Amino acid sequence: MTTPSFSDEELRTAIARELPGVRADLERLARIPGIAFEGFDFTPLERSAEAVAELLRGLGLQTQIARIGDGHPAVIGVKPAPPGAPTVLLYAHHDVQPVGDLSRWESDPFEPVERDGRLYGRGCADDKAGIMAHVAALRAFGCGTADDRVPVGVVVFVEGEEEFGSASLPDLLEAHKDTLSSDVIVIADSGNWDIGVPALTTSLRGIVNLFVEVKVLKQAVHSGMAGGATPDALMTIARLLATLHDDNGDVAVDGLVSTSAAPLDYPEDRFREETGILDGVELIGTGRIVERLWTKPAISVLAIDAPPTAGAPNAVIPTAKAKISVRLAPGDDRRRAYATLKAHLEKHAPWGARVTVSFEHDGDPIVIEATGPAYDAARSAFKAAWDGTEPVDIGVGGSIPFIATFKEAFPDAAVLVTGVEDPFSKAHGPNESLHLGEFEKVCLAEAMLLRNVAAL
Numbered sequence: 032m033t034t035p036s037f038s039d040e041e042l043r044t045a046i047a048r049e050l051p052g053v054r055a056d057l058e059r060l061a062r063i064p065g066i067a068f069e070g071f072d073f074t075p076l077e078r079s080a081e082a083v084a085e086l087l088r089g090l091g092l093q094t095q096i097a098r099i100g101d102g103h104p105a106v107i108g109v110k111p112a113p114p115g116a117p118t119v120l121l122y123a124h125h126d127v128q129p130v131g132d133l134s135r136w137e138s139d140p141f142e143p144v145e146r147d148g149r150l151y152g153r154g155c156a157d158d159k160a161g162i163m164a165h166v167a168a169l170r171a172f173g174c175g176t177a178d179d180r181v182p183v184g185v186v187v188f189v190e191g192e193e194e195f196g197s198a199s200l201p202d203l204l205e206a207h208k209d210t211l212s213s214d215v216i217v218i219a220d221s222g223n224w225d226i227g228v229p230a231l232t233t234s235l236r237g238i239v240n241l242f243v244e245v246k247v248l249k250q251a252v253h254s255g256m257a258g259g260a261t262p263d264a265l266m267t268i269a270r271l272l273a274t275l276h277d278d279n280g281d282v283a284v285d286g287l288v289s290t291s292a293a294p295l296d297y298p299e300d301r302f303r304e305e306t307g308i309l310d311g312v313e314l315i316g317t318g319r320i321v322e323r324l325w326t327k328p329a330i331s332v333l334a335i336d337a338p339p340t341a342g343a344p345n346a347v348i349p350t351a352k353a354k355i356s357v358r359l360a361p362g363d364d365r366r367r368a369y370a371t372l373k374a375h376l377e378k379h380a381p382w383g384a385r386v387t388v389s390f391e392h393d394g395d396p397i398v399i400e401a402t403g404p405a406y407d408a409a410r411s412a413f414k415a416a417w418d419g420t421e422p423v424d425i426g427v428g429g430s431i432p433f434i435a436t437f438k439e440a441f442p443d444a445a446v447l448v449t450g451v452e453d454p455f456s457k458a459h460g461p462n463e464s465l466h467l468g469e470f471e472k473v474c475l476a477e478a479m480l481l482r483n484v485a486a487l
């Protein structure tokens with residue numbers, strides 16, 4: 032065991048020194064609209080990969096842009112470990128979500144701007160700040176300078192298509208397995224529990240998206256002539272969808288897994304404020320809110336294909352189709368869950384309607400057993416960076432299937448899921464933003480984590 036060569040105070044000073052440069056680089060990255068969704072111009076992704084590569088080269092890392100087939104560019108930067116020291120893989124992604132409805136943004140999504148201590152812009156949090164937290168931690172140790180004292184081996188891996196499903200990730204990990212092999216993996220793509228309260232993400236729900244189509248007639252018929260004796264497809268699908276929940280709003284599909292969450296209280300008024308639920312509208316489901324969000328299944332109807340109301344004729348419509356998204360609790364299995372859902376929908380077909388269920392996309396839930404030296408090293412780093420506040424273990428209601436991909440590719444590595452987001456970051460939404468004060472703590476915690484891991 033080597034003695035950490037940097038004190039908390041030294042790292043605090045070093046991060047404060049690096050922060051203005053880190054902020055400027057973050058803004059530079061956030062001006063590049065790299066979106067991996069179909070139908071977008073992909074040239075900005077090339078520019079954003081190149082900008083990340085330039086940052087890594089600036090740290091003296093052996094840097095390459097890697098891709099599989101016509102997949103989008105990932106960036107890999109490597110710094111060999113000092114003798115006897117462990118190697119840490121630092122993950123983030125440089126692609127961003129589309130901006131959606133521009134009129135809902137208060138400022139240009141690709142021109143970062145500070146308001147009230149937050150930096151607004153698409154990717155300012157998710158996940159360009161994740162990239163910059165890695166860069167900041169390395170700069171704090173003088174990485175790439177004459178006085179380079181980075182205490183661990185480092186592999187920085189910045190993916191270019193996370194928001195569009197990480198299609199090439201398994202093959203990228205396989206193709207670069209030796210380069211990426213490491214003892215600890217830090218995935219900076221999640222967030223903290225609250226402003227001032229750090230967190231390690233230890234569970235994520237899985238996902239199954241599917242379509243259900245109902246057919247009741249060979250073709251549309253006159254609603255006056257046939258209505259009253261003929262079911263219409265919209266009423267039929269509405270009744271079918273209604274069987275997915277009970278009157279409390281709990282999922283009513285037998286056979287989906289539910290488990291319990293960490294003893295955290297998520298006050299209802301905070302949840303209401305963060306989500307914007309209208310006054311008077313009730314929350315659905317029963318039990319603690321963290322369990323409803325993290326460790327129980329959830330079912331949402333995302334879309335229905337039906338005639339538009341404008342110009343709809345007086346006709347009984349023959350078919351309707353809905354897209355359903357199911358979030359799976361940790362411990363559930365995506366294939367079994369799809370079979371369970373399919374059986375439920377077929378069994379509950381109202382009025383003998385023909386029901387066809389088809390699969391869209393899925394991902395398994397994940398539980399990380401967050402015990403052992405690497406997790407202790409992370410918790411003590413977080414506590415020090417947040418001035419004595421203990422980190423909490425949180426779940427995430429969303430799904431990051433690629434974490435399972437990392438766990439499968441590197442089964443012996445400790446996987447730490449961290450991140451820059453806070454409850455007000457609005458990642459994926461309009462007016463995404465980064466809390467700059469918290470970001471400094473995230474950078475500091477990561478520097479302390481590297482130091483602590485070196486001493487294991």
Ligand SMILES: [Zn+2]
Pocket residue numbers: 124157158193220
């Ligand atoms: Zn992300």
